[in-house]
Amino acid sequence: MLRRFALVLRVLVSTAGKDAFARAMPLYMGLGLVGAVVFGGNGMDPARLTGLAGESLPFRLALWAAWLLVGTSAARALLRAPATFFLRALPVPRPLLLSAHALLLAVAELPWVVLWAFGAGALAASAACVAALAAHCMLLARPRGARELAALSLLAGAILLGAPASILLACAAPALALGLRAAVVRAPEVPLGRERPLIPSAVPVLGGGLVALSLAYLAALLRGHRAVLVRGLALTALGALAMAAWARTHGPLGAAPLAEGSLVALAPVALCLGAGLSGPVLREERRITWLLDACGAAAPLRAIAAAAAVAAPLVALALAHGAAVGALTRAAPLAALRLLGGAGLAGLLLSGVALGCVRWSVRQDGRDSSRVLLSVLAAVAAATASAWALGELALAAWAPAAALLAGPAGARWISSRRERGAAV
């Protein structure tokens, strides 16, 4: 029995586990870095954070929502990897399959478990692990029927009320049992997806190909990668809040320092989000190479369409950041307009930089995620430092970098270098 379990686990690790690792690793390493800064040395005690989560409802909800958001992509990759579906056709007992999935999902919850273990002890860590596992499974299974809905309500109620660890554990257990089974069983089900078409049937002859291809990538982002967009929204809100807090502690600020601070806060957020959006867009681009080749789509059209698809949501989020900073700092109308313009332009330029970093990093040799992480971290450091040192003039420095990295010439140059590198 144990040997069979180990075998199933090995198959899951080598298929779904690899994909989940690639998706989660950059995010978890980022969390680790933030954690080291916040909790390291003379930093905050984890008990203060978990204690605050116990006392304050809004903080507890924000913390749980943030973790559920962060962990969903790894959980989805573990549960919905098509390469594992063949196991269902083999005589593998259901409990064996469920426990192997549960074990891997628990590994994906490790950062959350570590926070609660250091902050509130072993029992709280176990309760947080089971509750997060149950919540992720329920999220992916989309509960149906009275039993699943009742179990979900029980779990949600326990989290909302800030129940003690033992009660949270008891309330989360049925949700985990039902949610895990439902998530594993329903994983191969594909939703029909009958939304309104995004690509209009009548596009203008001039530039129609560019519009249609950009919209195709955007449709893939909106339908297949909503979590990235939601994470982007959360990151944007976090960046705006951090900027507003900084502005408050530094007294009333003029328009120029406000715009400068806004760019410093926006740069890391925009680059991380841009990298998150670039991955799926480049994946789709690779997927339809045959179609683009057969239709004779020119290289500049392909490069600009990919850049536009990454830039559109990023510019929207950057504008939201500018508007939020303006509102939170009660900026004068002209200063608010300046914030909005600077943020929009920064979003556009940094989307190009992020796309270039990811295009350079993705070589499908198993080391893509570490290359993405390193290149994006380097870009974050350079962009933040330049915004800090140059203020709004940094936009002028980012413009050539974005044009070079995301433009047709840059895309061609990166692709040719990448192919040479892969060949070596």
Add this chain to the structure above:
Amino acid sequence: MREKGGGMLEATGIHKRLAGRDVLSGVDLRCGPSDVAVVMGGNGAGKSTLLRIVAGLLEPDRGAVVLCGDPIHGGGVAARRRLGYAPDATEALPDLQVCELVALVRALKQAPPLDRAWIDRVGAGSFWRQRLSGLSFGQRKRALLLTALVGDPWLLVLDEPTNGLDADGARVVLGLIEERRAEGKATLLTTNDPALAPALGGRPRWLSAGRLGVDGAAPGPEVAGGVALERRATHGVRDP
């Protein structure tokens, strides 16, 4: 309307080496108006590679492909607008709906709207607004066939067109090729179905060891894959 260059596909001296193996070594293929060229061959013989080269997806190491007087390779788009390509199986933007995929191809080819009658004939009306990821293999094949028909191309390049289709779908493909033949348009297709070539009235050409065999003849044994080839030489592919 008579096409430029007399309406002709000419592939001459096609060489392609993949993964250290000569997949194609000096393939010549000509396809004129109303021709149906059927390429057969064992698994891994290079049928799909040949079609991918003709459709402009792969560059040959040596040789050239000219369609209606315009070269397929070298960056030009004129020739590619005159051909429609449907691969055997592929993941084409799984999050896109069928109508969106057709609109995308139409925009890229700068082609007029697809006739609604074609959508109904191919049987795509029932899943027109569904995402590709939610379709069955056969439905996806029908969707890809529809994208190949966008712009009413002079040459249709079909990789295993009846593979995975139900009987009705196979009939649609055969009827479509017949209709196009009557209009003076050409079709190049690969298949492993020995009954398909005779049904189309085309001459099967056997691809083996990187070379295209004589019309209707399989190089080597007459029996391939346990199935005796029915050889019926009719009009179709012209000898180079």
